[in-house]
Amino acid sequence: MLSEGHEVSCLxxxxxxxxxxxxxxxxxxxxxxxxxTVGTGLETDALVAAGIETADAFIAATNGDNTNxxxxxxxxxxxxxxxxxxxxxxxxxxxxxxQQGLNTICPTRVAIDxxxxxxxxGAPREVx
Amino acid sequence: MYIIVVGAGxxxxxxxxxxxxxxxxxxxxxSNRRRYLTVEQELExxxxxxxxxxLWVLERAGIQRADMVIAVTGDDxxxxxxCQVAKEKYEVKQIIARVNNxxxxxHFDLLGVKPxxxxxxxxxxxxxxxxxxxxxxxxxxxxxEQLEIIEMLLGKDSRVTGRRVGDLSMPEGSLLISVxxxxxxxxxxxxxxxxxxxxxxxxxxxxxxDDLKELFGPASGGNGTG
Numbered sequence: 001m002l003s004e005g006h007e008v009s010c011l012x013x014x015x016x017x018x019x020x021x022x023x024x025x026x027x028x029x030x031x032x033x034x035x036x037t038v039g040t041g042l043e044t045d046a047l048v049a050a051g052i053e054t055a056d057a058f059i060a061a062t063n064g065d066n067t068n069x070x071x072x073x074x075x076x077x078x079x080x081x082x083x084x085x086x087x088x089x090x091x092x093x094x095x096x097x098x099q100q101g102l103n104t105i106c107p108t109r110v111a112i113d114x115x116x117x118x119x120x121x122g123a124p125r126e127v128x
Numbered sequence: 129m130y131i132i133v134v135g136a137g138x139x140x141x142x143x144x145x146x147x148x149x150x151x152x153x154x155x156x157x158x159s160n161r162r163r164y165l166t167v168e169q170e171l172e173x174x175x176x177x178x179x180x181x182x183l184w185v186l187e188r189a190g191i192q193r194a195d196m197v198i199a200v201t202g203d204d205x206x207x208x209x210x211c212q213v214a215k216e217k218y219e220v221k222q223i224i225a226r227v228n229n230x231x232x233x234x235h236f237d238l239l240g241v242k243p244x245x246x247x248x249x250x251x252x253x254x255x256x257x258x259x260x261x262x263x264x265x266x267x268x269x270x271x272x273e274q275l276e277i278i279e280m281l282l283g284k285d286s287r288v289t290g291r292r293v294g295d296l297s298m299p300e301g302s303l304l305i306s307v308x309x310x311x312x313x314x315x316x317x318x319x320x321x322x323x324x325x326x327x328x329x330x331x332x333x334x335x336x337x338d339d340l341k342e343l344f345g346p347a348s349g350g351n352g353t354g
Contacts, residue, residue, distance in 0.1 A: 042205070042232060066181055066205040070235060077238050092183045096217060 002034050009035035011050040041071035047079070057083040065089050072102055132157065132194045134180040134210050135201035136167040139226065143200065144171060155189045159201075180210050183217075191218045200226040204235070211241040276334055277305075282326045285346035289326075294318030301333035302340055 002008045010021060015038050021029045029036060039046025041062065052058065058075040060068035065088050072086035085103045088094035094106035129152050133140050136158035144156045148171075156175040158164040164177040178185035180199070191197065197214035199207035207225040214220040227233050227246035236244040282289050288296060293304060293316045307316045308327040322328070330340060 042235065044234075064205075066203075066209055069209055070205050070239070073239055074235060090182060093181075093213075096183070096213070100216070 002032055007033065007035075009037065009050045009055075011037045011039055011041060011046060013038065013040045041067060041074075044074070044078075047071075047074070052079045052081065055079075055081050057081065057085070059085045059087075061085075061087040065093065069093070069097060069102075076102065129153070129195040130190070130193055131155075131196045131198065132186075132189055132191060132214075134197070134199040134207070135226075136163055136171075136175060137200065137202060139200040140198075141167055141171075143198065144174065148174065157185060157189055181206055183213065186210070186213070186218070191220065194218070194220050196220065196222040196224070198224045198226075202228055204228050204232040207244075208232075208236055208239050208241050212239050215240065274334055275331060276337075277329060277331050278337065278340070280328050280330070280340070280344050282322060282324055282328065282344065283346060284324055286322075286324070286344055287346070288322050288344050289324045291322060292318065293320045293322065296343065298330075299332075299336055299339035299343065302336050303331050305329050305331050 018036050037050040058081040060072040062068055068086045072084050075081045076084045088104050088106055089108050091106050091109050094104045098104045131147055131152050131154050133144050133156045136156045140156055144154050147154045154174050157180040159179040167175050176189055180186055197220050199210040201207055211223040211225045215223050225241045225244045227244045230246050230248045306313050306329040
């Protein structure tokens with residue numbers, strides 16, 4: 001999204017993650033206009049430092065479902081970010097929070113669908 | 129009552145014991161296998177193994193018919209979300225959540241998880257109560273009802289000692305409800321004269337503490353310790 005000209009700010013508790021952001025880039029992350037903040041999403045100070053107050057979209061995609069659900073709701077309710085997306089691995093909770101008005105992406109659901117269609121497409125066709 | 133307790137740590141285990149003694153029906157949910165096996169030796173069928181963040185675990189524990197869900201794990205996010213789904217998805221009437229890090233308290237409120245209990249806050253309250261230098265002690269905070277009850281110890285340099293209650297111009301939204309003198313409490317009337325060493329209780333709208341401190345505090349300001 002950075003390469004499309006959007007302003008992108010990343011928040012991560014591990015300073016090392018910055019290195020990963022630059023893999024495959026010919027310039028530094030900041031040189032390309034990106035922002036990087038070290039902190040956890042439950043600290044509102046860190047969210048503000050990362051620029052949540054002026055964000056048009058907020059994506060909660062840490063490796064913890066619970067963290068993502070909580071932070072996404074903070075972004076939605078407290079900072080009123082117009083577009084909020086949460087990554088939720090647990091399909092049951094992803095579905096329930098979607099019904100509650102949260103935009104959720106469930107990688108498990110997506111993988112199941114893909115695997116299922118791969119199986120169907122890969123199965124020998126019935127010859128009539 | 130049927131009560132689900134999430135987390136079988138020291139808090140959850142002892143809580144479950146007390147509730148069982150009071151003849152409530154209790155299910156404790158614990159996600160750590162070893163801890164579960166330890167607790168199970170005593171609580172037997174009243175403890176179940178699983179991650180209560182997952183809806184099916186809650187359903188297996190019978191959340192649909194639970195009267196109360198108490199989340200006391202060591203993880204604030206777990207406690208918040210378990211109580212949120214208990215209240216909003218399963219329409220459990222009463223929820224109680226434990227706050228581990230007091231800085232997370234606003235998040236509990238934001239998600240509608242009330243009441244929440246923080247040990248750190250409780251100790252702070254106790255500290256305020258035990259250390260009179262603080263001057264003003266919060267006895268009760270009813271956030272929903274927008275009411276507070278506070279206690280003030282009148283020191284030598286208080287502005288109101290020797291004055292009639294009827295002559296005090298109490299700030300709007302506050303009311304003097306009780307005076308504790310020499311270990312006895314009574315409801316003051318307009319002719320009650322306040323004395324040094326009195327502990328006065330007042331009920332007030334939130335945010336009026338400063339007005340009361342101003343009225344009851346030391347005449348000189350400064351750091352009078354009463």
